[in-house]
């Protein structure tokens with residue numbers, strides 16, 4: 001067993017665009033009645049995730065980003081395309097703890113308790129050798145990609161208990177789902193992305209621990225945290241770094257858009273606390289469910305080869 005990479009996929013089929021099995025209009029993937037909060041849902045991959053949750057009949061999609069004009073445009077376009085979903089926008093920087101807290105208070109007061117949090121906003125430092133990255137950009141990466149995202153997670157999980165409901169008598173508990181739009185760069189070596197990779201990995205790793213620890217906490221909800229690589233998609237960030245349609249074999253933005261909806265569905269529950277790629281075929285993942293759970297696969301960490309584990313058990317291992 002070696003680590004999955006761009007050339008060494010975890011599933012035989014490697015998806016590059018949307019496919020019918022994860023079409024959000026299927027009843028099994030319905031997000032009917034759900035409230036979904038997406039950071040950077042006004043641009044790039046976040047926008048595709050917002051559209052796909054609307055196709056899955058989400059009741060409310062809330063978008064958080066900093067640029068008011070871009071938020072308004074996205075909200076108008078999304079509302080026109082999906083009139084049955086209510087779109088809401090909040091202009092705030094996720095780094096601003098007070099602004100995030102105020103947004104959540106207003107959301108809970110005026111809209112609904114969020115069921116799904118999608119952390120798509122990210123800071124991308126310039127593409128340089130790691131030690132040549134200006135210190136300001138190094139810290140900005142961690143400020144946005146770790147601290148900013150943690151501001152959201154803390155507020156999202158700080159759900160008030162419904163009146164008159166104790167931790168034990170609330171049945172069934174509601175799901176609270178975090179979709180961490182992470183990156184393959186957390187575990188695949190990609191040149192000149194050292195600082196970005198480390199900041200994405202830091203948040204993903206904190207979330208994996210939070211999922212692990214949640215089983216021993218008394219909470220009035222079931223926590224599901226999923227980290228995923230969304231594919232390699234041409235967005236404004238790529239264009240700002242001199243990419244265009246011809247510079248890479250890009251993935252279709254609708255692939256992570258659909259995949260996010262699938263990941264939040266009951267079918268993907270077994271993948272909580274794990275890391276997957278939007279490119280991996282979901283039927284193959286479902287076929288491999290027993291093995292994934294039994295061998296504790298798809299966790300961030302060092303990889304050991306299967307023969308190593310066997311030899312260790314037999315006490316025959318030698319380096």
Ligand SMILES: NC(=O)c1ccc[n+]([C@@H]2O[C@H](COP(=O)([O-])OP(=O)(O)OC[C@H]3O[C@@H](n4cnc5c(N)ncnc54)[C@H](OP(=O)(O)O)[C@@H]3O)[C@@H](O)[C@H]2O)c1
Nearest residue numbers: 040043044045065066067093094120121122183232233235
């Ligand atoms: N594109 C890819 O190939 C790729 C590959 C792997 C992983 N990813 C991950 O996918 C996610 C989306 O990437 P993308 O390429 O689609 O980027 P994008 O959404 O086009 O750009 C990032 C967005 O984040 C928002 N943002 C940045 N800092 C923020 C802050 N402090 N507060 C609130 N919003 C902030 C920006 O909106 P405002 O300026 O309006 O705030 C910006 O539009 C990211 O998490 C990225 O790491 C992308």
